[in-house]
Amino acid sequence: MHSPTDDELSTLLSTRFDPNPAPEASFVLTVASGETFEIAASHGGRLLLGSGPACELRLTDRELSRRHASLEVVDRSLRLVDLGSTNGTFVNGVRVRDALLVGGEQLRVGGIVLRIERSVLDAPPPLPPVVSFGPLVGASTEMRRLYPLCERLAAANVPVIIEGETGTGKEALAEALHTMGPRAQGPFVVFDCTAVPPNLVESELFGHEKGAFTGATAQRRGVFELASGGTLLIDEIGDLDASLQPKLLRAVERSEVRRIGGDKPIRVDVRILAATRRDLDKEVQAGRFRDDLFHRLAVTRIELPPLRERRGDITVLARWLCHQLGADASALPHDVLKRWEREPWPGNVRQLRNAVARFLALGDLAAPSTSPTASPNAPATDPISGVLSERLPFARARERIMADFERRYVEQMLADHGGDIVRAAEASGMSRRYFTMLRARTR
Numbered sequence: 001m002h003s004p005t006d007d008e009l010s011t012l013l014s015t016r017f018d019p020n021p022a023p024e025a026s027f028v029l030t031v032a033s034g035e036t037f038e039i040a041a042s043h044g045g046r047l048l049l050g051s052g053p054a055c056e057l058r059l060t061d062r063e064l065s066r067r068h069a070s071l072e073v074v075d076r077s078l079r080l081v082d083l084g085s086t087n088g089t090f091v092n093g094v095r096v097r098d099a100l101l102v103g104g105e106q107l108r109v110g111g112i113v114l115r116i117e118r119s120v121l122d123a124p125p126p127l128p129p130v131v132s133f134g135p136l137v138g139a140s141t142e143m144r145r146l147y148p149l150c151e152r153l154a155a156a157n158v159p160v161i162i163e164g165e166t167g168t169g170k171e172a173l174a175e176a177l178h179t180m181g182p183r184a185q186g187p188f189v190v191f192d193c194t195a196v197p198p199n200l201v202e203s204e205l206f207g208h209e210k211g212a213f214t215g216a217t218a219q220r221r222g223v224f225e226l227a228s229g230g231t232l233l234i235d236e237i238g239d240l241d242a243s244l245q246p247k248l249l250r251a252v253e254r255s256e257v258r259r260i261g262g263d264k265p266i267r268v269d270v271r272i273l274a275a276t277r278r279d280l281d282k283e284v285q286a287g288r289f290r291d292d293l294f295h296r297l298a299v300t301r302i303e304l305p306p307l308r309e310r311r312g313d314i315t316v317l318a319r320w321l322c323h324q325l326g327a328d329a330s331a332l333p334h335d336v337l338k339r340w341e342r343e344p345w346p347g348n349v350r351q352l353r354n355a356v357a358r359f360l361a362l363g364d365l366a367a368p369s370t371s372p373t374a375s376p377n378a379p380a381t382d383p384i385s386g387v388l389s390e391r392l393p394f395a396r397a398r399e400r401i402m403a404d405f406e407r408r409y410v411e412q413m414l415a416d417h418g419g420d421i422v423r424a425a426e427a428s429g430m431s432r433r434y435f436t437m438l439r440a441r442t443r
């Protein structure tokens with residue numbers, strides 16, 4: 001992957017770069033006992049509130065779940081997300097799942113009441129005037145806040161979990177962490193947990209001996225062995241089957257693997273990076289992802305923001321992608337860039353890249369809709385076309401469509417039966433347990 005040179009960057013960014021971010025909001029949470037916590041945007045990412053050891057805002061109360069809720073400063077608000085807690089999260093007495101707070105609210109979690117106040121930091125910590133990290137480009141405050149952390153992580157050998165929606169650049173960042181670090185001479189191997197059938201994942205990860213199972217006609221090394229001396233990116237880790245999670249934990253903890261059918265452990269020297277588009281906090285809270293594996297991998301977490309939350313990057317990125325595709329960045333007219341800055345971009349940078357390629361091939365005819373909110377690649381009337389236009393790998397594309405279908409199916413059945421799960425499950429021909437699981441998975 002090509003990283004921009006200084007000259008390329010200065011051409012792309014000349015009209016866009018704002019070295020002085022606006023003063024940032026911060027929030028103070030005060031517990032009735034007088035204890036206070038401060039959350040600022042510069043914390044970079046979500047802070048967990050709960051009774052478990054992983055929580056930055058750790059409180060003791062028996063009605064509080066281990067990972068109860070997450071808090072993050074987004075623009076000038078505090079985003080509060082309930083992580084599937086047992087006893088719920090309440091703002092001013094109303095139960096919420098996902099809320100934007102502005103200050104002045106009362107938050108209740110379990111038996112604990114917190115007062116939320118907003119303040120504006122006088123002097124926001126200055127961000128270095130860096131506008132790219134390896135091949136990742138972006139001059140928004142959100143991206144520039146991440147670069148110093150990325151620099152440090154490239155040099156370190158610790159596991160990192162990279163989170164973000166599809167197409168936000170998780171794999172690109174993982175590769176940059178590898179190529180800009182001390183293991184750059186070693187291999188960079190990507191394993192996507194959704195790309196192989198579930199019954200083959202173990203063999204792909206750890207390898208197998210000849211004759212270990214039907215079809216194992218020869219000995220085969222797994223990705224841990226292939227990545228030895230370098231970096232292994234386990235992509236879509238949130239989709240790893242529960243039965244394999246203990247085996248992965250063992251491999252990471254002991255730096256050794258055992259091939260299927262093999263009797264001796266094999267030592268591996270691998271840096272592990274993991275990426276996911278799922279909310280791993282919710283997966284852990286729901287019991288679908290093991291707490292101990294999460295802790296082992298989440299030594300550091302980086303969350304890549306979706307494009308719609310850094311609209312200031314759209315023009316810069318579009319011009320960079322245009323340049324990468326071999327065209328002059330000035331080929332993109334101002335009105336097209338302005339229109340793109342208003343689009344929702346559910347497929348993020350990958351979708352923007354496709355839109356640039358289409359524009360270069362077809363001109364402005366490429367825009368399938370004149371609606372100001374429609375994505376240039378995804379006509380709102382046909383979700384399958386939207387997914388197809390993102391050029392995802394087959395397994396990922398199928399999964400996206402299935403997930404959308406499952407969510408809408410469950411919603412429809414619940415709506416038809418007044419929210420009664422027992423009747424909705426019966427009408428769907430599913431056990432109540434399966435229906436409830438499907439509902440939890442699709443929320």
Ligand SMILES: Nc1ncnc2c1ncn2[C@@H]1O[C@H](COP(=O)(O)OP(=O)(O)OP(=O)(O)O)[C@@H](O)[C@H]1O
Binds near residue numbers: 001137138164166167
């Ligand atoms: N900040 C960025 N600057 C330049 N290119 C980017 C940036 N972010 C993403 N890209 C490009 O967008 C495309 C999609 O990125 P990538 O595959 O890394 O996304 P992802 O988050 O791993 O997606 P998925 O979850 O679907 O696997 C790639 O071509 C990548 O190089």
